[in-house]
Amino acid sequence: METPLLGGTANRGLVVRVRNTVRRPLRVSSTATHAVLRYLEDVGFAGAPRFLDIDDQGREVLTYVPGETVTPPYPDWSMTDAALDSVALLLREYHAAVAGFPVDDFEWAEPVPAAYVDGTVSHNDPNLDNIVFRDGVAVALIDFDLAGPGSALWDVAAAIRLWAPLRPDDDIHDVRRGRVLSRLRRFADTYGLSEADRARLVAATADNHVWCMDYVRRGSETGHPWFHQRWTTGEAALTARTNAWFTQHSQALQDALLH
Known part of the structure; x- marks a missing residue:
């Protein structure tokens, strides 16, 4: 029996659980993401699903990671500093685990700005519903659809933009x-972000917001039903407000990062 899994936008309604597996649509970048998941398994990183196979319907088959993801209405435990800390630590563990993956050997999905590419495979979408928790602690990243050449800085910017939120x-x-x-x-401190990356973090979060919202806008314009619904029911206006907010508060954000 197939049980639909909630959350997400791009694949809404298309991701299902079958017993202890998850079935998801294939993408242009599937070969690359499957290689990343195999690599993470080989180095002993437990914080990601395992790629198993392609099923008879042409869907990728992944292990199901038990736990909870954060979807509205947000549970109280997910908004705590302890939960935030655990996301930062999980992301740091992921970056340490994926180091050494041959990123240039594959075709990826959505390129990030060149200024934030340093040879790391970043997850690129550490949204609230793409992190699995158990007992209030982040234990796994899921949904590697947007993974690709990036950097730890870019992932930290994406995560803190969504989890602070900025x-x-x-x-x-x-x-x-x-x-x-x-x-x-707190997130920058818990992750252990370098001084050089702390100096760039505010600009990176603003750039990440532009990059992410442009992806949503293009999805809406090309007729993706869920991106269109999201963009036309408030996301476009929120994007404009947030862009202005980053400009108005960039110094205060930078000052907050000073030791």
Whole structure:
């Protein structure tokens, strides 16, 4: 029996659980992401699903990672500093594990800005519903559809943009409102971001927002139903507000990162 799995936009309604496996549509970058998952398995990284096979319907078959992902309405435990810390630590462990993967040997999905490419395979989409928790602790990254050449800085920027979150307070409707600066600093500290990357983090988060929202906009314009729904029911306006917010608050964000 197939059980639909909730969350996500690009593959909404197309990802299912079959017993202890997950079935997902193939993509242009599937060969690359399968190679990454095999590599992570070979080096003993437990924080990602395992690639198993292609099924008779042409879908990739992955191991099911038990636990919870964070979807609205957000549970209280997911908004805590402890949960934030665990995301930072999981991301650091992933970057250490994936180091050495031959990134140039494969075709990838969505290129990130060249300034944020240093030979690392970044996950590129550490959204709230792409991280599995158990007992309030982040234990695995899922949905490697956008993985590709990037950097630790780019992944940290993506994660903190979503988990702080970095946006106007009026657009934060949970207990994180008013705590953007402290959560930004906390994530960078817990991850152990280098001084050089701390100096670039604010610009990287603004650039990551532009990159991500451009991906959504293009999906909407090419007729993807869920991207279109998302873009036309508030995302376009939120994107404009957030872009302006980054410009207005860049110095305060940078100051929050100072030791």
